[in-house]
Amino acid sequence: MVGNAIAIPPYASLHQTASSNKPFFSFPSSGLEAHKATTPLQSINHSCQEQPISLNNDLASANNRLNSGSNMIDTIYIEENILQHPRVLDICARFPKARQVTCNRYGEVFNPKAQNFRLQKQQPALILAEKYQGFMLKAPPHYGIGAKQNYYFSHMLNCLYDCRYCFLQGMYQSANYVLFVNYEDYFADIQRLCAETPDEPVHFFSGYDCDSLALEPVTDFAKEFLPVIRAIPNAWMELRTKSTQVRHLLDIEAFERCIVAFSFTPDEIASALEHKAPNILKRLDALNKLQEKGWPIGLRFDPIIYEDDYQQHYQSLFKTVFAKINPDLLHSVSLGVFRLPDKYFKKVQKLYPEEKLFASPLESRDGMMSYKAKIEEEMMQFCTQELLNYIPEDKFFPCSL
16 A cells, blocks of 8 residues: 655655656555665765674574664664764764764665675664655555545664565665654654645554664654644554554653554464564553553554464454453554565565465465465455454454555
């Protein structure tokens, strides 16, 4: 699910196709479109080249580093024109032991093809950059949770988690994180769009090129964006997440125009596919705390994954989730099957040739890889019927290819 791209300088954003400025609508698991720019590389300064990750670094030690406070990031690349940006200085101060490397544009580090996403994912670097255009992108006509005006945006590229079904590993050459630090330009675009239709709600969706909250201790994303949304009467925001990093939200007053939307997959499937993500019970605990504080909650059962006994898995998941929350206070529930653009699927399958998910009964339709039509229809119908046992139909938003 995604919309009209704005022309962007090659170095400023990855939201543009290599051959033209025309966007393509192909958001896999999220339903939003993934725009990618593969631009001609500028010459790379020797000082800006990445150091290779040792093959001896196993995943367990990498996970420990990712979760060990100031050791979470050991290398920070910084565009030279933002070295003195207050947000850059603040982030660098949080990681005093991190190696700092300056570069001209973030694409010098992020775009080169000679990178191994799978190895790099063990210990991603942080790239601090400035975005120049295309802050808020129009969603396609049928995307949304009830509003007519829908936009999505990416303040960050790449995710802390390592989900096998995620399109990011097929879209980007690099597993490094890119954080665009010029939040104020995003704020201005939000204000502009809301002023254009002051009598209509305008919905902004985050969490498609990253998890909205997983790196909140680094980015202060919610801390800085939510006051802007709160101050504009017709602005709404969805924070999509698997994260338990909700401390800031628990410390401030909730408001109805911010929906915290949690993604869920059956435990058995999540343990196999959603590496590094909190388990289902931890997500539910975070969700409960937010609901008790008055935050509107969304449930995102997307992507649903096929197994021979998927009915049992999803019945159990829905029973577990709705037993632990107050369904009367839910904002919305969405549902969608596993899907990846063909070109991304080929890249991800090459990265993980042993992955069972990619041996499922899949087929390509209209440039999108998903389950065979009959299986998709059966899964959507079964899960829809199960969900409507718990929620009213007006809160249900199914996604389709």
